[in-house]
Amino acid sequence: MTGSGSARRTDWLCRVLHAPIAALVFAAVPSISLAAQCAVPHGLAGFHDAIGEIEAKERTRPLTVLHLGDSHIALDNFTRGLRKRWQEAYGDAGRGLMPGVPFRYYAPDGFDAGMSSAWDIASSLPADASGPFGIQGFRVSGSDTSAVMTLRSEQPLTRIEIDAYGGPDTGALLLKLGDAAALKLQTRQDAPGLVRLSVPAANVHDVRLSPAGGGAVHLLGWNAFSSASPGVRYDSFGVVAATASITEHWDAAVVRQQIAALKPDLVILGYGTNEGYHNGLDLDGYSRLVAGFIDLIEMAAPDASIALLGPFDGARQGTGAACGEGWATPPKLEGVRGVLRSLAAARDAFFWDGGAAMGGRCAADEWARADPPLMYADRVHLRVAGAERLSAALWAALMGQGQTGAACGAAGRG
Numbered sequence: 001m002t003g004s005g006s007a008r009r010t011d012w013l014c015r016v017l018h019a020p021i022a023a024l025v026f027a028a029v030p031s032i033s034l035a036a037q038c039a040v041p042h043g044l045a046g047f048h049d050a051i052g053e054i055e056a057k058e059r060t061r062p063l064t065v066l067h068l069g070d071s072h073i074a075l076d077n078f079t080r081g082l083r084k085r086w087q088e089a090y091g092d093a094g095r096g097l098m099p100g101v102p103f104r105y106y107a108p109d110g111f112d113a114g115m116s117s118a119w120d121i122a123s124s125l126p127a128d129a130s131g132p133f134g135i136q137g138f139r140v141s142g143s144d145t146s147a148v149m150t151l152r153s154e155q156p157l158t159r160i161e162i163d164a165y166g167g168p169d170t171g172a173l174l175l176k177l178g179d180a181a182a183l184k185l186q187t188r189q190d191a192p193g194l195v196r197l198s199v200p201a202a203n204v205h206d207v208r209l210s211p212a213g214g215g216a217v218h219l220l221g222w223n224a225f226s227s228a229s230p231g232v233r234y235d236s237f238g239v240v241a242a243t244a245s246i247t248e249h250w251d252a253a254v255v256r257q258q259i260a261a262l263k264p265d266l267v268i269l270g271y272g273t274n275e276g277y278h279n280g281l282d283l284d285g286y287s288r289l290v291a292g293f294i295d296l297i298e299m300a301a302p303d304a305s306i307a308l309l310g311p312f313d314g315a316r317q318g319t320g321a322a323c324g325e326g327w328a329t330p331p332k333l334e335g336v337r338g339v340l341r342s343l344a345a346a347r348d349a350f351f352w353d354g355g356a357a358m359g360g361r362c363a364a365d366e367w368a369r370a371d372p373p374l375m376y377a378d379r380v381h382l383r384v385a386g387a388e389r390l391s392a393a394l395w396a397a398l399m400g401q402g403q404t405g406a407a408c409g410a411a412g413r414g
Contacts, residue, residue: 041398041400042348043306043349044305044350044398047266051063054230060229062230062233064263065232065233065266065268066259066262066264066268067237067238067267068236068247068267068271069242069269069271070240070241070242070243070270070272070273071239072238073270074105074106074239075107076107077384078387079234079391080387081388082234082394082398083109083232086232086234086395087228087232090230090231091229091232092155093226093230093231094233095110095224095235096223096237096262097221098138099138099139100114100149101113102121102123102137110154112151112152113149115149116146116148119147120140120141121140122139123137123138123239124137124139125240125246132165132192132218132254133220133250133254134163134250134251134258136221137250139165141217144211145213147211148209149219150206150208150209151206151208151222151224152207153207154205155205155227156226157177157203158225158227159199159225160177160199161196161197161198161199161223161225162195162196162198162222163194163219163220163222164218164220165195165218165220168191169215170189171187171188171211171213171214172187172211172212172217173197173209173210174211174212175207176209177202178204178206188214188215193254193257194253209222243278244272248289252296255296256299260301265305266306266307267297267301267304269307269309273312273333275311275332276311276314276334276336277332281332286336287342290343294306294349305350307351307398308340308341308343308350309352309394310336310356311337312354312357312364313355313358313359313362313363313364314333315327315364315365315368316330318330325365327362329362341353350398352398364380365379372385374386
């Protein structure tokens, strides 16, 4: 993991990026070189170096971001603003996807995913979750050759990669790309572990996948690549109700291989909301748990920058400091932010305080009562407008406009 860095950039572009967030959401500066000089945010030197390489046309592989977390990123409401801004700046190189339709409302932007009922879906969320899981957090298994998984992409695809878990008894897959004949892909191997199957595609939009017999197949996820070069690949995988402890249910060897293959320039960890609602949370134990997962990331991707997101503000009707009308702030939310802030400082990572970005304690209650509301009545989940406001704030911070007025980053753009 890389640490902080600094460089001098043009003062006028810094002033543009210090404009209010509302202006940043809508005001783009497409004609400006994104390599203008300013100080790079602490902990993001490697990420900004990668941006600089793309701007200087010295890099052929995509700028790659991996974002893991809870329900805030299970759908694309919050991540949409980040993905859109990066891909508008540098091009759409594709994204990683969960296998099939692992939960009811899974609908990744740019894709129409479908799945027949002859698949078995396993989630890594339950405490007793068993079997192999990767960074996507779900596993979809099947052996019935009538089972079908489909994917339609708005953008033409140039390559498909499948992450499967193979072993001595696993079977084969049939992969059909557009109108081409189906290809038979084998997941069987001597030792259990990750199988990555990569197939070039001739600018197709439709992908179909099904078991081909010979044993069950276990799908962890797939990766869809488009033609932008180098472009941005932003993978966001969230599991509703997840805490950072979900990472302990994942197969460490699989996760290490997946992250190493991805070669992310930035890894964003967005856990903490559900932990903050747990009155009995052991903050020291939580710190050790998150630190252990950071160790795994650093082992798999030593050059990646790491960003830790402090949870958004929230409220509930129960114990905690009052916010009015029966709503109170869960008492562990600020403790979780403190743990993540301390870890970021100790590990030379980037920290962003989602609660502060909303306006501080009790902002969730205010956002829920706003007209129109920015947050749902549960005071936990963001409405589309609130998600866009916070994604704009996080993007600005990652690109260099810190909450305390830090200088702008290598690719400052509204």
